Amino acid sequence: MPRNLALIDCNNFYASCERVFNPTLEGKPLVVLSNNDGCVVARSQEAKDLGIKMGVPWFQIEGLAKRHGIIAFSSNYALYADMSNRVMAILASFSPSQEVYSIDECFLDLAGFERRGFTRYGQEMRSAIKRWVGLPVCVGIAPTKTLAKLVNHVAKKRPQFDGVCNYNDLSTDEIDALMGELPVSEVWGVGCRHSAHLQQIGILTVRDLRQASPKMIRKQFSVVMERTVAELNGEPCLALEEMAPAKKQIMSSRSFGRPVFALDELAESVASYMSRAAEKLRRQHSLAGAVQVYVRTNPFKERDPQYSHGMILPLAEPTDDTRRLVAAAIIVLRRLYRPGFAYAKTGVMLTEIIAATQRMPTLFDDTVGMTRSKNLMHAVDRINQAYGRGTIRLAAEGLDQHWKMRAGRRSPSFTTCLAEIPIARAI
DNA sequence: TCTGGGGTCCTAGGACCC
DNA sequence: TCTGGGGTCCTAGGACCC
Numbered sequence: 487m488p489r490n491l492a493l494i495d496c497n498n499f500y501a502s503c504e505r506v507f508n509p510t511l512e513g514k515p516l517v518v519l520s521n522n523d524g525c526v527v528a529r530s531q532e533a534k535d536l537g538i539k540m541g542v543p544w545f546q547i548e549g550l551a552k553r554h555g556i557i558a559f560s561s562n563y564a565l566y567a568d569m570s571n572r573v574m575a576i577l578a579s580f581s582p583s584q585e586v587y588s589i590d591e592c593f594l595d596l597a598g599f600e601r602r603g604f605t606r607y608g609q610e611m612r613s614a615i616k617r618w619v620g621l622p623v624c625v626g627i628a629p630t631k632t633l634a635k636l637v638n639h640v641a642k643k644r645p646q647f648d649g650v651c652n653y654n655d656l657s658t659d660e661i662d663a664l665m666g667e668l669p670v671s672e673v674w675g676v677g678c679r680h681s682a683h684l685q686q687i688g689i690l691t692v693r694d695l696r697q698a699s700p701k702m703i704r705k706q707f708s709v710v711m712e713r714t715v716a717e718l719n720g721e722p723c724l725a726l727e728e729m730a731p732a733k734k735q736i737m738s739s740r741s742f743g744r745p746v747f748a749l750d751e752l753a754e755s756v757a758s759y760m761s762r763a764a765e766k767l768r769r770q771h772s773l774a775g776a777v778q779v780y781v782r783t784n785p786f787k788e789r790d791p792q793y794s795h796g797m798i799l800p801l802a803e804p805t806d807d808t809r810r811l812v813a814a815a816i817i818v819l820r821r822l823y824r825p826g827f828a829y830a831k832t833g834v835m836l837t838e839i840i841a842a843t844q845r846m847p848t849l850f851d852d853t854v855g856m857t858r859s860k861n862l863m864h865a866v867d868r869i870n871q872a873y874g875r876g877t878i879r880l881a882a883e884g885l886d887q888h889w890k891m892r893a894g895r896r897s898p899s900f901t902t903c904l905a906e907i908p909i910a911r912a913i
Numbered sequence: 914t915c916t917g918g919g920g921t922c923c924t925a926g927g928a929c930c931c
Numbered sequence: 932t933c934t935g936g937g938g939t940c941c942t943a944g945g946a947c948c949c
Contacts, residue, residue: 546916
């Protein structure tokens with residue numbers, strides 16, 4: 487019995503989330519900006535139709551935006567994460583095997599649901615999410631992940647499929663014709679570099695790639711691309727990962743809202759990002775064995791003196807205690823810091839991560855201190871979960887945080903903050 | 914003036930060992 | 932004059948994803 491997977495992907499996810507609570511935005515061109523209101527990271531269909539490209543800096547299109555009445559929002563991750571959780575919970579009810587692949591898409595294993603008719607089942611998913619969350623989604627169904635991604639794209643672009651494209655419904659000729667029309671860059675795992683390379687050797691369409699010699703592909707690219715070719719031929723190489731594996735590295739970094747010169751302010755940012763990284767570390771019940779910090783100026787300001795450097799500090803003992811991780815990060819920062827530069831960004835990374843249960847006890851373990859640390863971190867996490875991130879934090883993170891990013895166009899946290907819940911009035 | 918953040922995997926090449 | 936070969940580990944860098 488061949489495997490069948492569904493890939494469910496929300497349409498223009500961030501832009502659609504903004505519309506759910508603000509229906510006057512329906513039909514209007516709308517973009518969502520990255521942190522610091524820097525680049526466009528999501529666009530409504532109307533904005534795409536105006537030629538606004540993914541990732542373009544906002545300041546470059548502000549004039550165009552004004553002329554066409556494009557509405558821009560700062561990212562509102564609290565809202566998007568909550569909407570995502572709702573979508574994923576609904577989809578989980580359609581199959582016992584789900585892989586949440588990203589904030590706006592998931593795979594479902596459809597084994598056992600053959601009698602429902604996969605295409606019809608896909609339509610049921612769409613209407614449930616539209617009705618209960620208010621978001622539009624499209625569904626691709628196929629024997630491999632790569633094919634499911636591909637037909638999901640087809641479902642989005644070709645109205646005759648009405649939002650659900652089932653690979654199994656297509657004849658060999660139809661598949662051949664379809665793949666012949668799609669550029670190779672549409673394939674999951676083929677980015678712009680590989681796409682240029684493929685074109686050079688005469689592989690222009692998805693069909694060309696599917697028919698390419700796996701051996702040659704492996705030689706010219708890598709085993710990853712070879713698997714992609716196999717997957718395009720219906721041979722599964724990528725398994726459904728229902729349990730998200732623990733992260734091997736945890737990062738936290740942000741650009742500043744304005745240039746920062748002083749070591750004190752850089753230290754505040756590093757302490758703040760490290761607290762966030764430590765939170766993520768504890769959430770997956772891990773310990774970090776090393777701390778990495780990097781600082782950099784703004785590479786786009788080519789006339790300014792540039793400095794970009796990072797450094798790793800191995801820890802004597804793996805830990806998840808924010809205080810120890812922050813202390814280590816500040817030591818690294820002091821070594822990295824050079825006065826006189828206009829810093830634009832700092833970042834931290836936790837590496838050499840192990841499961842907390844894997845830690846080897848030593849003769850010199852301070853068991854009392856370790857229990858205290860554990861209890862303290864647990865209490866901090868619970869308070870911040872209940873009352874909001876940053877409710878309780880280290881003084882080292884700073885009180886004013888003048889370096890913080892800009893987010894001047896953020897919509898309210900409609901679903902996660904009591905004070906910002908929308909109010910409905912009966913007239 | 915203004916250009917995101919967080920991940921994974923693979924490969925090549927050097928160091929080192931026997 | 933002639934100067935091995937193979938394995939492992941680590942790191943940096945590149946490519947991809949959303």
